[in-house]
Amino acid sequence: MLQDLRFALRMLTKHRWFSAAIIATLALGIGINSTVFTLVNAVLFKPVPVAGGDRLVTVLLQNTEDPSQRRAVSWPEFQELRAANHTFEALEAINDVRAVISETDLPPERTNFAWVSSGLFATIGQPPLLGRSFNAADSAAGAEIVLMLSHDLWQNRYGGDRAVIGRTVRLDGHPATIVGVMPPGFRFPNQEELWAPLRPTPAIDKRDNRSLMLYGVRQPGVSIAEANADLNVIMGRLATEFPDTNKNLGAVVRSFHETYNGGPIKVIFLMMLGAVGFVLLIACANVANMMLARAISRGREIAVRAAVGASRRQLIRQLLIESVLLSVIGGLLGFAFTGLGVSLFDEATTNVGRPYWIQFELDWVAVGYFAAITIASGIIFGLAPALRSSRVDLSTAIKDGSPGAGSGRNRLSGALVIMQFALTVVLLAGAGAMIRSLFLAQELNAFVQPDTLLTARVQLPERESERYEQPDARRQFVDTLLPQLRALPGVTAAAVTNAFPGMDHHQRVIEIEGRPQPADATAKLEGTIVVASPDYLRVINLPLLRGREFNETDGQPGSEATVITQSFAQRHWPDADPIGQRFRFIEPQDNEPQPWMTVVGVSGDLEQNPTNADAPPAFFISYRQQPWGWAGLIVRTHTDPAALALPVRSTVQAIDADLPLFQVQPFVVGLDRSIWFLRVFGTVFSVFAATGLLMAAVGIYGVIAHQTARRTREIGIRMALGATTTNIARLVLGRGLGQLAIGLIVGLAGAFGATKLLASAGVLIGTGATDPVLFGAVTSVLVLVGLSACWLPARRATKVAPTEALRTE
Structure with a gap:
C-alpha cells in the first residue's frame, strides 16, 4: 500500500498539469458541496441549542376528518x-x-x-x-x-x-x-x-x-x-x-425543525443539496473522462505491470489510490473555500428574519461529511477507469500501446457526457426559474412609484380591556392620524391599509348575490381582501377604470361598499356591468354571512400575493367597515421618503405615546426584503448552474477532442480518398451532437420536475413550472455551448493535412 502511494505521488508530479486540472475540478465540486451541506445541516438537521434539543417537538391540534x-x-x-x-x-x-x-x-x-x-x-x-x-x-x-x-x-x-x-x-x-x-x-x-x-x-x-x-x-x-x-x-x-x-379534534406532534423550517424553506435547502450533488456528479464525470483518456496513454505501462505479475486486483488498487489521492488534495483545497462560502451566505441572510438558533458555522458533522464525499468522489470517478484499464489484452497492448477496449471506453465516455448535460439542464432550469422570478417580481405592480413612498406599521392593542378593543376607537385613531400625516411638509397623500402592494395578502370566502354557493367546498368563492382608507388608490397610483373611490361614509353600517379590481370583475361578472353588483363575506368558522357590499368602482389589477399563481383577484373595502388593529401607514412624498420617518413617528406618538411605529422604511426597502430569497437563492443556484455548464462544456470538448486525435489516421485516409472538410466536420460533430441531444431530452424531463417543485413550494413569482420562455432559454444556452464545444475539435480536424495524418501512427 505504501509503495502504491509513493508511485501515485510520482505520477501526480510527473503529469502535473493533468493532475492540476483534476484537482481544480474536484476542489470546485467538493468545496461547493461542503458549503451547502453546512448550510442545510444548520437549517434542517442540527438540534436546537437547548437541553433535549434533539427530542424537542411542537404540538398543535388538527381536525381528524x-x-x-x-x-x-x-x-x-x-x-x-x-x-x-x-x-x-x-x-x-x-x-x-x-x-x-x-x-x-x-x-x-x-x-x-x-x-x-x-x-x-x-x-x-x-x-x-x-x-x-x-x-x-x-x-x-x-x-x-x-x-x-x-x-x-x-x-x-x-x-x-x-x-x-x-x-x-x-x-x-x-x-x-x-x-x-x-x-x-x-x-x-x-x-x-x-x-x-x-x-x-x-x-x-x-x-x-x-x-x-x-x-x-x-x-x-x-x-x-x-x-x-x-x-x-x-x-x-x-x-x-x-x-x-x-x-373531531386530535393532536399532531412535529419536530421543531419541521414546524419552523418546513414548507418552502425545506424544499429550497433540499434542492440546494440536490443541486450541489449534481455539480459533484458532473465534476466526477468530467474527471472520470479525463482518467479514461489518460488510461489510453498508460496502456503499455499497465500491460507491462500485468506481464511481470501484477494481478488485476493490484492494478485496480494502484489506480484507485491515485484517484483517491487526487480527490483528497482537491477536497482539502475545496474545503479551504468552504469557510468563505458559509461566511458569505451568513452575511446575505443576516437581516431577513433568520431564527436565532440557525448558526451557519463549520462543525464536526460538516467535517465528517467533507471527509466522506472526498473519499467517495475519488472512488466514484476512479473506479470505472480502473476497471476498464485493468482489463488488458497483453499481446495487443504491448504491441501498440492500446489496452484494446476502445469501443467500450468510448461508450462509457459518451454516457458520462450525456449525464453531465442532463444534470446541467436541471441546474440551469432551477437557476433560471429563480432569476426570472426575481426580475418579474420587480416588475409587478408597475404602476406603483416605489421611490416616492414611505411605509410603516402600527398595531392597536385589541385584546380584552384594551383601549382599542372597540372598532370605534380604532376608527377614531385613523380619523385623527390621517389629516395630520397629510399636513406634514413634503407629504402629497397618505392612507392606511392592511396589506402593502405585493407584500401582504389575506383571503376571504365570499358569496355573490343571486348565486348559490358551490356544493363542493373546494370550489368555494374567494377574494384577496385589501382594507384601505379613501385616497389609497391615489397613494399607490393604481388607476380607477370605472366608478369612484371610497368616500368618507363608505363602510358605515348600511353603506358597505367595495372597489374591485378588473380581474375580479371579469371573473364574477364577465358579461354584466359590475357597478352596483353585491357580494358579502362568509365567515369560515360559523358560516355566518355578513352585510352585502355594493361595488362602487373598478380599478386596475393589483398583485398582492405574487408567490401564488392561483391566488384569487383582489378587492378593496373601507377601513370603516373593518378597522383592523394591524394597520399599515403608506405616505406619498415628493422628497426623500426616508426623511419622513421621524415626522411620521412623532405624529403617531403625539396621538398615543404608548403606540410605537415599526418597520418604518421606504417602500423599496420593504419590497426588496420581501423577495430576498429570490435574490440570495437565485444567485446561489446560478453559481451552481454556471459551474455545471462550464464543466459539461469542458467535458464534451475533451471527449470529442480526444476521440478526434485518436482518429487522426482515419481522417487522413478519408481526406486522401476525397472526403471534403464538410464531411470531416460532420463526422466529428455527429457523435458530440448526438450525446448533446440525448442529454438535453433527459435533462428537460428532470428540469420540469425541479421547476414543478419550486412552483409547488410557492418560491416562483410570475412564472410556472412549464414556462416556455425559461425552457427555451435553457435549451438555447445548452445547445450554443454544446455546439461550441463540439465545433472546436471538428474545425481542427478539417485543417489536418492528409500526408501528416497518414504519418501519425
Whole structure:
C-alpha cells in the first residue's frame, strides 16, 4: 500500500498539469458541496441549542376528518395533555404575539413577545443571565405581570444596566416588573425578545379559546409517532367528555425543525443539496473522462505491470489510490473555500428574519461529511477507469500501446457526457426559474412609484380591556392620524391599509348575490381582501377604470361598499356591468354571512400575493367597515421618503405615546426584503448552474477532442480518398451532437420536475413550472455551448493535412 502511494505521488508530479486540472475540478465540486451541506445541516438537521434539543417537538391540534385544518391548543387542553401523557419529560405552552413595552422616560417599543408557562426555561435548561426565572407563584391567578428580557433588548433599550431588575414598565399599557435577563443569543422559540408567565384568566380558561402552541421534550427512546399516539388517546377522551368543543379534534406532534423550517424553506435547502450533488456528479464525470483518456496513454505501462505479475486486483488498487489521492488534495483545497462560502451566505441572510438558533458555522458533522464525499468522489470517478484499464489484452497492448477496449471506453465516455448535460439542464432550469422570478417580481405592480413612498406599521392593542378593543376607537385613531400625516411638509397623500402592494395578502370566502354557493367546498368563492382608507388608490397610483373611490361614509353600517379590481370583475361578472353588483363575506368558522357590499368602482389589477399563481383577484373595502388593529401607514412624498420617518413617528406618538411605529422604511426597502430569497437563492443556484455548464462544456470538448486525435489516421485516409472538410466536420460533430441531444431530452424531463417543485413550494413569482420562455432559454444556452464545444475539435480536424495524418501512427 505504501509503495502504491509513493508511485501515485510520482505520477501526480510527473503529469502535473493533468493532475492540476483534476484537482481544480474536484476542489470546485467538493468545496461547493461542503458549503451547502453546512448550510442545510444548520437549517434542517442540527438540534436546537437547548437541553433535549434533539427530542424537542411542537404540538398543535388538527381536525381528524380534515388533517389540513390545524389550530392552537386551549389552556384546559394543555393542562390535560401535560398531566395525562406518558411520553414526555416535560410539556410547556407558549402564546407568541407582539406587545408594546413603554415607560415614562423611554419611547415605546414593539417587541416579539410571548406568554409562556412558568416551567419553560427550566425545561429547556436555560437559566437567566441576570435576576431570576419564573416560578409557580408568577403563574397564579391574579398575580402581577413579571417579565424576562432578551439580552439584545436589555442592551439596546437599557444600555446593559444591571439596575433594570425590579424596574416597573408598561406592557400594552398594563404595569409589569422586570425580573430577569436571558443570556446572549437566546430568543426561544421564535425570535422572542420579551417573555411573561401565562396566568389563568376568565378568557384563557375557556375551552374553545385556542391560542397556545405546546413545546415538549420527548423521553429518551420515544419516537414522534409514539408521542403522537399517546396524546391522541387523551384527545379521544376529551372528544367524548366535551363534544361541543373537542369533537373531531386530535393532536399532531412535529419536530421543531419541521414546524419552523418546513414548507418552502425545506424544499429550497433540499434542492440546494440536490443541486450541489449534481455539480459533484458532473465534476466526477468530467474527471472520470479525463482518467479514461489518460488510461489510453498508460496502456503499455499497465500491460507491462500485468506481464511481470501484477494481478488485476493490484492494478485496480494502484489506480484507485491515485484517484483517491487526487480527490483528497482537491477536497482539502475545496474545503479551504468552504469557510468563505458559509461566511458569505451568513452575511446575505443576516437581516431577513433568520431564527436565532440557525448558526451557519463549520462543525464536526460538516467535517465528517467533507471527509466522506472526498473519499467517495475519488472512488466514484476512479473506479470505472480502473476497471476498464485493468482489463488488458497483453499481446495487443504491448504491441501498440492500446489496452484494446476502445469501443467500450468510448461508450462509457459518451454516457458520462450525456449525464453531465442532463444534470446541467436541471441546474440551469432551477437557476433560471429563480432569476426570472426575481426580475418579474420587480416588475409587478408597475404602476406603483416605489421611490416616492414611505411605509410603516402600527398595531392597536385589541385584546380584552384594551383601549382599542372597540372598532370605534380604532376608527377614531385613523380619523385623527390621517389629516395630520397629510399636513406634514413634503407629504402629497397618505392612507392606511392592511396589506402593502405585493407584500401582504389575506383571503376571504365570499358569496355573490343571486348565486348559490358551490356544493363542493373546494370550489368555494374567494377574494384577496385589501382594507384601505379613501385616497389609497391615489397613494399607490393604481388607476380607477370605472366608478369612484371610497368616500368618507363608505363602510358605515348600511353603506358597505367595495372597489374591485378588473380581474375580479371579469371573473364574477364577465358579461354584466359590475357597478352596483353585491357580494358579502362568509365567515369560515360559523358560516355566518355578513352585510352585502355594493361595488362602487373598478380599478386596475393589483398583485398582492405574487408567490401564488392561483391566488384569487383582489378587492378593496373601507377601513370603516373593518378597522383592523394591524394597520399599515403608506405616505406619498415628493422628497426623500426616508426623511419622513421621524415626522411620521412623532405624529403617531403625539396621538398615543404608548403606540410605537415599526418597520418604518421606504417602500423599496420593504419590497426588496420581501423577495430576498429570490435574490440570495437565485444567485446561489446560478453559481451552481454556471459551474455545471462550464464543466459539461469542458467535458464534451475533451471527449470529442480526444476521440478526434485518436482518429487522426482515419481522417487522413478519408481526406486522401476525397472526403471534403464538410464531411470531416460532420463526422466529428455527429457523435458530440448526438450525446448533446440525448442529454438535453433527459435533462428537460428532470428540469420540469425541479421547476414543478419550486412552483409547488410557492418560491416562483410570475412564472410556472412549464414556462416556455425559461425552457427555451435553457435549451438555447445548452445547445450554443454544446455546439461550441463540439465545433472546436471538428474545425481542427478539417485543417489536418492528409500526408501528416497518414504519418501519425
